[in-house]
């Protein structure tokens with residue numbers, strides 16, 4: 596008997612449809628392509644200081660029910676239209692969750708929320724939702740975690756994040772180097788910003804690495820490098836990094852590293868001590884910095900849903916509609932108030948610069 600030395604821990608391997616097959620079944624039209632391309636252009640201009648508005652990436656920590664996400668998107672699309680002269684609002688449409696240890700990994704991985712892990716169902720659900728959100732004229736942001744999955748939906752994403760747990764990963768830096776959208780690198784979970792600055796320099800360079808084609812074939816991708824990458828400050832184990840002193844230190848470190856110092860600040864995660872209700876106080880501090888003339892802050896992120904807080908999944912019990920099952924979120928009315936305060940701060944900065 597030959598000794599088996601491989602696949603000792605593989606339970607099953609199931610085929611997935613190719614990215615091109617899914618894109619044909621769920622195709623984007625011209626209006627959707629415009630929403631994606633126009634927002635990417637606007638975000639690049641904001642990050643480069645050529646557009647004086649503020650990028651606002653706002654939405655649920657994770658998507659677990661498409662209907663609630665679409666209700667949320669309809670409300671947010673109305674705010675995007677109303678505040679468009681001051682804010683470039685992009686919805687967080689996050690399908691992949693990086694876990695500290697184990698836990699639900701998001702709608703693509705486990706779309707039925709029951710551990711069945713039917714990725715073959717999750718991918719069309721994700722793509723369909725992105726089409727619907729973009730169809731409302733609302734661009735979408737997401738975290739890229741798996742290196743294969745972008746082929747299935749990256750054409751519908753205006754802004755991408757590489758998370759705090761993966762910013763230092765060469766695989767994710769290579770991935771960012773080939774993405775068509777601007778990409779924000781979070782600082783590390785320990786609060787270290789240098790890994791994000793290193794990531795920006797790495798992602799701006801050309802890389803060759805194994806990938807899959809749109810037809811699903813293993814291939815070697817060679818990228819041109821992505822010039823539209825920036826830091827996202829999200830705090831760390833030692834505390835927050837959203838205040839003026841922290842921002843000034845990051846601007847100085849960016850300049851020293853030869854990196855464009857356009858910064859996005861995440862009001863959630865370690866910047867709010869994981870208490871979603873502290874986000875308005877964090878954002879009020881950021882709005883104050885903007886009002887008093889800070890120009891390095893080009894964007895903010897907040898975690899928000901229809902209903903404030905979070906809930907655990909309890910087998911046999913229905914979930915509360917529109918409430919997060921991962922990190923806690925700000926509720927809709929509080930979110931709306933924060934958006935208007937940020938718009939007011941940007942108007943002040945615009946007037947001062949005129």
Ligand SMILES: O=C[C@H](O)[C@H](O)COP(=O)(O)O
Nearest residue numbers: 656692693694695696698922
């Ligand atoms: O944003 C989401 C969470 O902070 C991230 O996925 C880590 O979650 P966990 O620490 O609960 O696993």
Ligand SMILES: C=C(OP(=O)(O)O)C(=O)O
Nearest residue numbers: 656758759760781829864
């Ligand atoms: C996981 C996230 O953030 P971070 O990588 O900063 O923990 C997130 O934004 O969903």
